[in-house]
Amino acid sequence: MKELIDRLKTSYTVEDYIQQRSDLAHITVSKETAVDFISHLQRVEGYKHLVILTAVDWIEDGKFQLTYLLNNPEMKNDINVKVFIERENATMESIHHLWEQARTYQRELKEMFGIDFPGSPGVDKPFILEGWHDLPPYRRDFDTKKYSEETYFPRPGREKNDPATYMKQKLYPNE
Amino acid sequence: MGKEELEKRIVLSPDGEPIEIDPINDYFCQDLPEVEKKSSIAILEKFQNWARSRSLWVLGFGTGCGAIEMRPLMTPKFDAYRYGIQWRPTPRQSDVFVISGYLSVKTLKRVIRSYEQMQGPKYVIALGSCTINGGMYWDSYNTINRLDHYIPVDVYIAGCMPRPEALLAGFEQLKKIIREGRGEGANLYAENFEWYKANQKKIIKDWDMPDYNW
Numbered sequence: 147m148k149e150l151i152d153r154l155k156t157s158y159t160v161e162d163y164i165q166q167r168s169d170l171a172h173i174t175v176s177k178e179t180a181v182d183f184i185s186h187l188q189r190v191e192g193y194k195h196l197v198i199l200t201a202v203d204w205i206e207d208g209k210f211q212l213t214y215l216l217n218n219p220e221m222k223n224d225i226n227v228k229v230f231i232e233r234e235n236a237t238m239e240s241i242h243h244l245w246e247q248a249r250t251y252q253r254e255l256k257e258m259f260g261i262d263f264p265g266s267p268g269v270d271k272p273f274i275l276e277g278w279h280d281l282p283p284y285r286r287d288f289d290t291k292k293y294s295e296e297t298y299f300p301r302p303g304r305e306k307n308d309p310a311t312y313m314k315q316k317l318y319p320n321e
Numbered sequence: 322m323g324k325e326e327l328e329k330r331i332v333l334s335p336d337g338e339p340i341e342i343d344p345i346n347d348y349f350c351q352d353l354p355e356v357e358k359k360s361s362i363a364i365l366e367k368f369q370n371w372a373r374s375r376s377l378w379v380l381g382f383g384t385g386c387g388a389i390e391m392r393p394l395m396t397p398k399f400d401a402y403r404y405g406i407q408w409r410p411t412p413r414q415s416d417v418f419v420i421s422g423y424l425s426v427k428t429l430k431r432v433i434r435s436y437e438q439m440q441g442p443k444y445v446i447a448l449g450s451c452t453i454n455g456g457m458y459w460d461s462y463n464t465i466n467r468l469d470h471y472i473p474v475d476v477y478i479a480g481c482m483p484r485p486e487a488l489l490a491g492f493e494q495l496k497k498i499i500r501e502g503r504g505e506g507a508n509l510y511a512e513n514f515e516w517y518k519a520n521q522k523k524i525i526k527d528w529d530m531p532d533y534n535w
Contacts, residue, residue: 272527274425274427274463275426275427275463276426276427276430276525276526276527277525277526277527278526279526280462283462283463288462290460290461290462291460293462294455294459294460294461294462294466295460297523297524298455298464298465298466298467298524299465299466299467299470299520300454300455300459300466300467301453301454301455301466301467304454304455304459
């Protein structure tokens, strides 16, 4: 994959590059060049298969990381294209013109992280949460325990033990 | 069903005439459920309960991971049919609803629809810890914690997941409850209808169906 990366570096600004395995490389590109870069990978370099499009919430840095995992079925290797976007009013260009199925991923990201993909078909339709009015639930500042306790009538008397200390007390009560 | 399908609108009749329709009133019955009185003859009621307990027809609706426990029961290994238990494809034909595991809010809406379409007397078996207090999903943003706040439950089967034997034991327990005349879930639902509806509407934000699905 080394030659491929060197070839890509000549025409694109690669911000970061990690070779995790011989068949898996992580490449970070800027938000502006990302879609151009991905379509180059798809059309010229043979990365025809979009494995997954997902996001990571780096709340400390105020960023979302978008992860486009692409697979090259002929070379049998993967490229993970990482794109960092601002967490505030997060928007990203849609890639549904490259892969039709990306619209489903983008719908999910819109609902779960609140990342908007303008122009992606049906991106505003509810995906699995019907009538959700709160913060998008996969964002790390969304307190799922608090939301559940306020909403879903928790049954009183539920006990919770730390497994390690509990089993220690059970098995070795004299220590 | 989507919310927009329930809005008042003008459609063209087959003759080409525009007519105004109000789906929620035109297509659905707005009556609320009523409490069904027991038979005044005690021995008749007892006989009816005996007969009811001998043919439990289960709605084939798997709501969570516990649905997988129902397959061995249908097939020769555990063979629930020998106890008079069989699975039916529609809510209209069934009288037992097995809530098999966790319920997301989205599924709960379908569960309420199906439960209300079932004809009384009807019974609910809650399978797995998730239906009791949320189980391992107790702090999830999208799964309910207590099933008995939304529909009346007759039998709880604890475990994560309970084995098919436990489900069979639960059916036997339900039979006992029915024979004793305590399987009054449908009447409980009708009596406390407002409380159940308020709980349901509290968590189902986009309510897009009539208050009672006949």
